[in-house]
Amino acid sequence: xxGDWLAPLMFVMVFVLIFTGFPVAFALxxxxxxxxxIGVSAGFFDWALMYAMPDRVFGIMSNFVLLxxxxxxxxxxxxxxxxxxxxxxxxxxxxxxxxxxxxxLAVVFVGALLAAATGVVGASVxxxxxxxxxxxLRYGYSAELAAGVISASGTLGQIIPPSxxxxxxxxxxGIPVGDLFIGSLLPGLMLAGMYMLYVAAVxxxxxxxxxxxxxxxxxxxxxxxxxxxxVAMVPPLVLILLVLGSIFAGIATPTEAGALGALxxxxxxxxxxxxxxxxxxxxxxxxxxxxxxxxxxxxxxxAFSLVFRxxxxxxxxxxxxxxxxxxxxxxLVVANLVxxxxxxxxxxxxxxxxxxxLLAPAAALxxxxxxxxxxxxxxxxxxxxxTPPFGFALFYLRGVAPPEVATAQIYRGAVxxxxxxxxxxxxxxxxxxxxxxxxx
Numbered sequence: 192x193x194g195d196w197l198a199p200l201m202f203v204m205v206f207v208l209i210f211t212g213f214p215v216a217f218a219l220x221x222x223x224x225x226x227x228x229i230g231v232s233a234g235f236f237d238w239a240l241m242y243a244m245p246d247r248v249f250g251i252m253s254n255f256v257l258l259x260x261x262x263x264x265x266x267x268x269x270x271x272x273x274x275x276x277x278x279x280x281x282x283x284x285x286x287x288x289x290x291x292x293x294x295x296l297a298v299v300f301v302g303a304l305l306a307a308a309t310g311v312v313g314a315s316v317x318x319x320x321x322x323x324x325x326x327x328l329r330y331g332y333s334a335e336l337a338a339g340v341i342s343a344s345g346t347l348g349q350i351i352p353p354s355x356x357x358x359x360x361x362x363x364x365g366i367p368v369g370d371l372f373i374g375s376l377l378p379g380l381m382l383a384g385m386y387m388l389y390v391a392a393v394x395x396x397x398x399x400x401x402x403x404x405x406x407x408x409x410x411x412x413x414x415x416x417x418x419x420x421x422v423a424m425v426p427p428l429v430l431i432l433l434v435l436g437s438i439f440a441g442i443a444t445p446t447e448a449g450a451l452g453a454l455x456x457x458x459x460x461x462x463x464x465x466x467x468x469x470x471x472x473x474x475x476x477x478x479x480x481x482x483x484x485x486x487x488x489x490x491x492x493x494a495f496s497l498v499f500r501x502x503x504x505x506x507x508x509x510x511x512x513x514x515x516x517x518x519x520x521x522x523l524v525v526a527n528l529v530x531x532x533x534x535x536x537x538x539x540x541x542x543x544x545x546x547x548x549l550l551a552p553a554a555a556l557x558x559x560x561x562x563x564x565x566x567x568x569x570x571x572x573x574x575x576x577x578t579p580p581f582g583f584a585l586f587y588l589r590g591v592a593p594p595e596v597a598t599a600q601i602y603r604g605a606v607x608x609x610x611x612x613x614x615x616x617x618x619x620x621x622x623x624x625x626x627x628x629x630x631x
Contacts, residue, residue, distance in 0.1 A: 197235060198504030201226045205495065205545070215541045216484075219491030223498040230502055240501045247493045251486065255446055256368055259358045261482040262449030266434075267308070267315075267348075268474040269456040273465035275427065276305055276318045282423040284323065292394030292401035294327050295340045296387055302344025303383040304424075306351035307431045316345030316587040324592055333400035334596050336393060339604030342584040343386055343611070346576040349539065350569050351379030353434060353452070356539055357569055358445065359485065363547045366561050368445040369438050374566045374626040376435075381625060382570070382615045389611055426462075430455045485540060492544035505552065512553035519557050523620065526550050527571055534575030534582075542572055563619075563626045570616045577605040577612070 201222060208218035230236025251257065270276050280301045287293035287300070298319055305315040319341045327337040349356045352372035361368040394401040434452040437443040443451065460466040499505065515521035533542050547568065554564045576584040579602045588601055619625055 195503075195507070197226060197230055197233075198499060198502040198507050201495075201499060201502065201504065209537055209541070215537070216487040216491035219488070219495040219545070223491075223494035226502065227498045230498070236498070236501050240497060244494060244497060247497065248490055251489050251493065254362065255444075256358065256362055257485075257489075259353070259368065259446040259449040260355050260485055261478050262446065262453045263353050263355050263358070264481050265474060265478040266430075266449065266452040266456040267305075268477045269453070269460055269470070270305075270308055270427070271318050272470040272473045273456075273460035273463065273467075275459060275463060275465065276301075276308075276315075277322055278463075279304065279423045279427060280319060280322050282419045284326065286420055288404040290394075291398055291403045292390050293403060294323065294330065294332065295336060295390040295394075295401055298323050298327075298340050299344045299383055299386045299390065302341075302347050302386075303351060303380070304427060304431070305345075306347035306349075306379065307353070307435065308427045315348050316342060316584050317591055319345060320588045320591040324588075324596070328593065328596070330404060331399070331402045333397075333604075334600045335604035336390075336400050337604070338588060338592065338596060338601040339606075339608050340386065340390060342577055342582075342588050342601070342605050343608035344383075345584050345587070346573050347379060347383055349573045349576065350375055350382060350566075352376060353438070353445065353449065354569070355481075355485075356543065356572065357565075359540065359543050360547060360565050360569060363543055364551045364561055364565050366565060369441075370562045370630060371565050371569075372435070372438055372445065373629050374562045375569060377625050377628060378566055378570060378615065378619055381618070382573075382612065385611050385615055386608065389607060426459050430459065488540055488544050492548070495545070496548055505549070508549045509553050509556065512550070513556055519559060522553060522557055523559075523567075526554075527567075527616070527620075530568060530571045531574060531578075534572065535578045537575075539572045539575050539583075542575065560623070560627070562630065563623050566626045567616065567619050570612065570619055574609055574612050574616075577609050579605070 204226070205218055205222045208222065209215055213221075227236055227238065227241060231238045280297070283297045283301050284294055287297035290296065302315060302319065305318070324337055324341055328334060348354060352375055354372075354375070357371050357375060358368055361371045390401065430452060433455060434448045437451065438445055438448045457466060457471075460470065512522055512525070515525055517524070530542060530546060533546065537545075550568075551561065551564075554561060576582050579585065582605065585601055585605060589598055592601065
């Protein structure tokens with residue numbers, strides 16, 4: 192009897208633990224230790240392989256690329272806690288308000304700007320949910336449309352750079368973060384445009400669901416409002432251009448650009464007299480929590496990967512994925528289906544740390560461009576924020592939504608935007624140039 196059964200059983204075991212509600216980092220690490228012990232006792236695993244674990248953990252601690260994660264999280268949380276994101280949302284809402292569906296269009300527009308300025312989905316959804324949802328409901332917007340557009344626009348922080356998820360994906364796939372940022376820029380903007388087209392279609396065919404602001408509540412589009420727009424938009428845009436421009440031009444690494452963005456967010460908050468001790472403390476607290484979660488997931492996934500490879504699980508997965516009917520097409524279909532289905536139950540970080548290390552080597556063996564593959568996965572994983580029952584954007588919005596908005600309405604509102612995301616995913620698969628055009 193050989194040990195070929197251990198790797199598949201290990202794979203099943205970790206998902207059983209995750210689906211029963213066990214913390215993912217500990218599910219990964221605990222499964223690794225359990226199967227290492229089983230493998231040693233059965234004579235199929237060399238315990239000496241575990242000596243590599245301290246070196247791998249030290250490698251995580253000294254990984255310069257991963258330093259970008261706390262920087263980008265901090266940049267986003269400072270903009271949220273100092274209420275600069277709130278100023279932007281309120282001002283753009285006044286600008287778009289006279290249009291039918293204008294408030295929803297403003298939410299998408301600001302969602303894209305916040306995505307480029309923060310890269311943190313939770314911050315964007317909470318900010319827009321607190322500010323825009325009550326206003327949209329007050330002016331007669333459908334609760335489903337209002338909830339759906341806020342949840343979906345908040346998820347743009349996953350695909351529009353600088354994105355924390357893209358940093359993690361690049362690290363797990365062994366590709367440059369800058370290339371993944373450049374490749375994801377057009378797909379992210381395309382997706383925001385598709386959201387706007389959907390909102391425009393709703394405004395045309397179901398005008399009662401997305402009315403314009405009544406005449407008595409419309410502000411004149413004169414210089415006072417335009418000055419407000421300039422004051423609210425220009426500083427975040429300058430910050431975005433500094434961060435992304437320095438990366439795209441090759442002047443700074445993503446980590447260095449993240450540090451610049453974190454400093455820039457603090458300076459903006461200070462210039463607007465919003466850098467209070469309370470806001471700074473809340474930003475630091477949220478950054479520490481999210482970064483700690485990422486690090487623990489990395490350590491757990493590293494232990495899992497080490498034991499899984501020691502049991503030749505990587506060979507099993509590669510053989511399984513590269514021998515699928517249809518070759519590359521079959522592999523892409525299966526990979527996308529697996530990620531999409533897992534998105535219903537586990538979050539994007541967990542998918543990145545468990546599934547991506549298994550898919551990336553098979554993609555490389557099949558000759559698939561890993562940057563394009565990474566952007567495709569990022570677009571697919573974005574749906575995990577919106578897919579019931581565990582879509583995190585839905586949870587964030589539920590936490591700040593008024594009591595009159597039912598959970599079922601939030602779920603129903605997300606469905607059309609999930610369809611839009613899947614259409615965007617299909618376009619990336621059919622037209623890889625959308626990703627590769629800016630890579631040169």
